Amino acid sequence: MNNNTILLVEDDREISEMLQSYLTAENFEVLCAYDGREACRIFDQTQVQLVLLDLMIPKISGMEVMQYIRKSSYVPIMILSAKDSEGDKTLGLGLGADDYITKPFSLAELLARIKANLRRTTQYDAAAAPAPVVLTAGEVTMNLSDYTVSKGGAPLELTAKEFEILKLFLQNPKKVYTKEQIYALVWKDAYYGDENAVNVHISRLRNKLEDDSRNPKYVLTVWGIGYKLGDAL
Template identity: 55%
Template sequence: MVSILIVEDDKNISTMVEEYLTNDGFSVTIAEDGISAIEIFAQQNFQLVLLDLMLPGMDGMKVMKQLRQNSVTPIIIMSAKDSELDKAMGLGFGADDYITKPFSLIELSARIKANIRRVTTYTSEPKEEGTQYVIKDLVIDLQQHLVKKGEEVIELTSKEFDILCLLAKNPGRVFSKEQIYDLVWKDPYCGDANVINVHMKRLREKIGDSTTEAIYIKTVWGIGYKIMEDGK
C-alpha cells in the first residue's frame, strides 16, 4: 500500500484529506508541525509527502529543504499562498508539485497518483542492463536512476531526472516548454512557463550549468532547450 505523509496543522484539512485518501486506498500518516514531520519521515518509508507551508515551529520551506538533503520522495505543496512567487519558491526549494487551497480532493488525488506513477515507472519497469547516456562528464544511469559527474552523485528529483533524460536521449533536438511539460508531466500544458523555468534552473544549478556559460543544456531563445552537441 502506498504510504503518504500529510504535514498540516489545520486538523479540519488534514482529517478531510486523510479520510478521502484512505478511502482511495492510501495509507496516511499525519504530522501537525515541521519538526514532527522530519522525525516521522526518518522513521517510516513514505512514497509521497503533502506539505503545508505555514506550520508552527518550522515552516514548510525549511521542512522541505531538510527532506531534500537525503530524499527525492515526491513532495506536493498544498498552500493558501497562490502567488507566482510562492509557487516559484516552492518548486525552487524542491517541490514536485503545488496545489492551492481550497482545492478539489479529486484533483489532489489525481496529482498524487501522477507523481507516484512517474517515480514508480523507473523502479518497476525493466531497464536494459547498463543503459546509460553520457553528456561530456555527466553520466545518466537509467537502471540505477542516478546521475554522476565524475565520481560525484548528483541528487535530482524525479522531474529533474526526467527532463535531463528527455534531452539526453535526443541530443541536438530542441524541445519547447510545452513539449517538455507534455512529455515529463504527462498533462496538458496550461501555459505556465514558470514551472518549466524553475525546474530547469534548479537542474542546471545541480549539474553545474548556467544560462550564461552553458556546458550541457543550451537555451534556444524563443523556442526551448536542447542538449549541446560538440560545444554547439
C-alpha cells in the same frame, strides 16, 4: 503499509481530517503530521510514496521539512499552500518540490496530480534493468540503474524532476522540446498553461550542471520554441 502511502503535513486539523478521509476513500493510506518535527520523524520511520506538505506549519517550516527530506530521498513532494505569489512557487519548486497547489483547490485536481506524481515512481519500481544503463554528455554521466548523476566524477544532487528533464535531453540529444512537451513527458500530466514549473526546474538544473548558468552549454534555450541538449557536447 501499502505501496500508496502518503505523508500529509498540515497543521489545520479540519483540513487534515478532510483530506485523510477523502484520500483513504481513494485507497491511499494517509499518515498525518501536524508540525514539521513530527513530519520529519514520521518520514524517517516510515516508507512513504508521496508527501503533501503545507508550508505554514509550526516548529519547523515546510521549506525546512522539504530540505530535510531532499537530503536523503527523491520521493515526490507536493506543496499545498495558501501562498500563491510567483516568488513562493519559484522558491518551493526550486528547493525540490515536484508540484505546487494553491489553496483552495479542488479535491479532484489534487487526486489527479497525486496520481500523476505517483505514476513516475511506479514506473521506476516496475522497470527491472538487468545491467546499468549509462548516458553521457560532455563531463556529465547519468546512471539509470541507480539514478545517479555526476559531472567530472563529482556527484550532482538532482531532484526527481531535474533528473527526468536531464534524462529526456540525454536520451534525445538532437531533439528540441517545447515547454508543453517537457511538462507532459516529465510531469505525466496535462499542461495547464503555467510555464513556471518548467522554467524553475530548467533554471535549477542549469545552476547544478553549468560552469556558468548565464552561458549554458548543456541545456540550451531555442528561442521561441523550447530547450535542447547542447550541440558541442
